[in-house]
Amino acid sequence: MAIAATICPTLTIHSTPKNLSKNSDHVPAPKSVSLLEMCKDMKELCQVHSQFIKSGHINDKFTVSRILALSALSDFGNLHYSRLIFYHISKPNSFIWNTMIRGCVQHGSPEEAILMYIQLLQSPISPNELTFPSVLKVCSQLQALEEGKQVHAQVTKFGFGSDGFVQNSLIHMYSMCHENCEARTLFDKSVRPDIVSWTSMVCGYAKLGMIDSAFELFEQMPEKNSVSWDALIFECSRLGRVEMVDSLFQRMPRRTLNSWNSMLFCHANFGSVLMARSLFDKMLERNEFSWHTMISAYVDNGLLEQGHQLFGQMPCRDVVAWHLILSGYMKQGEAEIAQNLFYEMPERNVISWNTMVAGFVRNSRFEEALLLFQEMQKVSEVKPNNWTLLSILSACTSLGALDQGQWIHAYIERNHIRKDAILGTALIDMYSKCGAMGKAQQVFHESTDKDIGMWNAMISGLGHHGHGREAIELLSEMLESNVKPNAITFVGLLSACSHAGLVDEGLRHFSLMSEVYNINPGLEHYGCMVDLLSRAGFLFEAKDFIESLPLKPSIKMWGALLTACMSYSNLELGEYAAKQLMELDPEDSGNYVTLSNIYASKEQWAKVVEVREEMKKKGLKKTPGCSMFTVNGFSYKLLVGDRSHDQREKVYSMLEEMGKRLKEAGHVADPTHVHLRLNTREKEIELAYHSEKLALAFGLISTKPGTRICIFKNLRICGDCHSAIKHLSKIYNREIVVRDQSRFHCFKDGSCSCMEFW
Ligand code: ZN
Ligand code: ZN
Secondary structure: OOOHHHHOOOOOOOOOOOOOOOOOOOOOOOOOHHHHHOOOOHHHHHHHHHHHHHHOHHHOHHHHHHHHHHHHHOOOOOHHHHHHHHHHOOOOOHHHHHHHHHHHHHOOOHHHHHHHHHHHHHOOOOOOOOHHHHHHHHHHHHOOHHHHHHHHHHHHHOOOOOOHHHHHHHHHHHHHOOOHHHHHHHHHHOOOOOHHHHHHHHHHHHHOOOHHHHHHHHHHOOOOOHHHHHHHHHHHHHOOOHHHHHHHHHHOOOOOHHHHHHHHHHHHHHOOHHHHHHHHHHOOOOOHHHHHHHHHHHHHOOOHHHHHHHHHHOOOOOHHHHHHHHHHHHHOOOHHHHHHHHHHOOOOOHHHHHHHHHHHHHOOOHHHHHHHHHHHHHHOOOOOOHHHHHHHHHHHHHHOOHHHHHHHHHHHHHOOOOOOHHHHHHHHHHHHHOOOHHHHHHHHHHOOOOOHHHHHHHHHHHHHOOOHHHHHHHHHHHHHOOOOOOHHHHHHHHHHHHHHOOHHHHHHHHHHHHHOOOOOOOHHHHHHHHHHHHHOOOHHHHHHHHHOOOOOOOHHHHHHHHHHHHHOOOHHHHHHHHHHHHHHOOOOHHHHHHHHHHHHHOOOHHHHHHHHHHHHHOOOOOOOOEEEEEEOOEEEEEEOOOOOOOOHHHHHHHHHHHHHHHHHOOOOOOHHHOOOOOOHHHHHHHHHOOHHHHHHHHHHHHOOOOOOEEEEEOOOOOHHHHHHHHHHHHHOOOOEEEEOOOOEEEEEOOEEOOOOOO
16 A cells, blocks of 8 residues: 555645745846856856856855755755855845745755744744745645644734735645644635645545545535546545545546556455456556556455566566565565566665565575575675664574674664664564573663663563563663553563562552553453463462453463463363363364373373374374574574484484483483373483483584573473573583573573573
8 A cells, every 4th residue: 555655646736836036136137147047957057156256246146046046946956055055145035045945845855944944034034925835835745733833823923824825835734734624714714725725625635534525625626627636536546435436537527647547546455456457458558556556456466477477568667566576476475486586686676675585584484584685785785774674683583593683783883773763672672582681681771762662672571581570670660761651561561470470560560551551451461361370370260360351262371271280280270271272273283282291290191092092083293392503693403302413423422421411410300291101211311302402412512612502492391401401501601591482591500590480
C-alpha cells in the first residue's frame, strides 16, 4: 500500500500566485540585468553575480533581488548560494523575504521556510498576501496544525483574512491537517472558493473516510476539473470503495491516466486480480505505477509466475519492479530464485540489498544474510543504511553470533551512524540475546534518546538473564524518567519475576498493571503468571489460575504447567496438563516426550511405552537435542552424540578429559535426567554425549583460554549438564553462557546466574 502515495494526483495548489514577480521596490532595470535573463546554470549566474559585485550594481535592491530570485527559484537554483546572497542584503524588502521563503519550500527545506518566516516577523517588514500562501503550504506539507493556526492568527492580524488567495491556502492547510470543521467554516464563509478549495474540501473529507460528505460536496462543485475527479477517485480507491470507484469512473467525462491507475489499484487490492488484469490490458497508456500495481497484485496473491511474466514484459524495468519480484520470491521461500534475479539486476541500490538481506532473515537463512552483507561491503559501492543494519542485527541475534553483532556495533560507531532508538533497541536485543548483558547495559546507558522500546528491551533482557530485581529497579527508573510503561513492559517484567522466582513481586506487579497503569492483562500476561506460579512450584494454583481465566487458555500456559510438573515430579497434574495440550495441539511431539519423561522419572515404564506407541501411531518424532556454537563467524550445529563434525577426534578426546576432571572435582552424573530404560553406567554415557557438552568441548578446543563461550540449545538444558557446566566453568576458568529454550544461564566460577531457579 505504500506505493499508493505515488499515484496521488498532485494537486497543483496555488499554482501561480497573482503576480509573483511583483516587486514593491520596483526600480527601472539596469541594462545589465538582462544579462541575468540569459543565465542557464549556476556557473553563469555566478559569473554575472561577480560582475555586478565589481560594477557595484549589486547594491541596487532590484538587481540583487533578481539574482536571488534566479538562484532560489529557477530550476538550476541553489539554496545554499541563495542564503549567502540573502544574508548579505541589508534591509531586505518583502519581495526578497518572500523569494527566500518560497526558495526554501521549493528546495525541500520546509522547516527552514518556517524559520525564515519567523525571522521576517521579527524584522521591520510585514508579511503580505504573497507570504502567507507559501508559509501555509509548508504547514500543509508538514501537517503542522499548531503552526498553521498561528499563521492563521497572523493572517487576521495583518488584515489578509478576506484575500481569496490566502483564504484558499488556509482551507487547504486545515483540510490537509485533518481539521475539516475549521476548513468547512472558512469554506462556507469564503467569498470565492476556487477549484483548489473545492478539491481540498472534497479530498479532506475523503481522506478522513467521510466519503458521503465528500461525495455531496463533489456533486455541488460548480465545475469539476480532472484534478477533482482524480482526487476523489483516488481517495475512494485507497479506501477500497470498489463500487463507488467504478461509478465515478463510468461518469468521468475525460478519463486520465491517474483515474485509470486508481481503478486498477482499487481492483488489484480490494477486488480480484482477474478484473485488475483485464483493466490493465484495456489501458491505452500505462506508467510505472500501473506496472507496479499489477505486478504486486500477482505477487501479493502468490501468483509469482504471472507476476514474473508481466515483469518480463515491462518496457523499462525499474528498480521498484525488481524489488517487488525479489521480495515476492522471498516471501514464498524461493530464496534461490530471488538470489539469481538479484545478480541479474542491472543496477542495485541499498533497497535491493536490504530486500535480499531481510528476505534471507525472513526465511531463517541467517548465515546467508550475513554472507550477503559481507559481499555488500566488499563488492558494492552502496553503503548499508539503518534498515540493512537492523536486518543484520536480527540475523546475528537469531544465530547468537556475538562476534558479528559486535562488528556491526563497531561499524555503526566507526561510520558515525546515528543510533536512533530503533537501532539502539536492536543492539540491546542482540547483546542480551547473545548473552552479553554487560554490553547491552552499556548501549542502554550511553543512549541519549531512549524510547519505550529500548526500556522494554532492557527489562526483558534482564529478565531472561534471571536479573529479576534489576528489572524491577529499571521499571522505577523508567517511571522517574517519565516514560509510561505499556503492555509489553509488563510482559518483560512479569517474565523477569517468573525467571527469578519472585512470586510476590510478580503478583504485586500483575495487579498494579491494571489498577495503576490502566493496562488490561492480555493472553501474554496471563501466560507469564502461569509460568511464575508453575516454576515456583505452585502447581495447583497455576492450574486453578488457568481455569479461571476470562480468555481461552493458550497452549503455552498448559505447556508451562506440564514442564513444571516434570521438574516437580507431579504425575497427577502432569497427566492432566498433557491431556489438555494433546487436545489443543495434537501434532506437537514435545508434549508426549515430556509426559513420557514424567512417567520415566517415576519408573512407570509401561506408561512410557504406551506414550511412545501413541507417538508412533501419530507419526510424531522427538525433536533431537541440538546445540549451536559460533566461532569466527561460522556456526556449528551439534546433535546428541554427533560424530559428523570434521574435528570430532579432538572434540571427543576433549569430552573425555572433561569427564575426568569433572570426576576429580566431585561431580556425580545424575542418571535421573536420562529418561530411557538403561542401567546407571549406560545412563552416564548417554549424559556425557549431550549436545551442550559436545558444543562446550568444541568451544574449549577452538577458542583462546579465557574467552567467553556462548552455546544455544534448542530445548531446555538438562539438570546434569547444568551442574556439569557449573563445575566446568570453574575448572577451565571460562565464562559460559547457555541460551536454552526459555532463558539464559551464565556460568562463572562454579555457579550459575539462574541461582538454580529454572
Ligand atoms: Zn544434558
Ligand atoms: Zn542456570
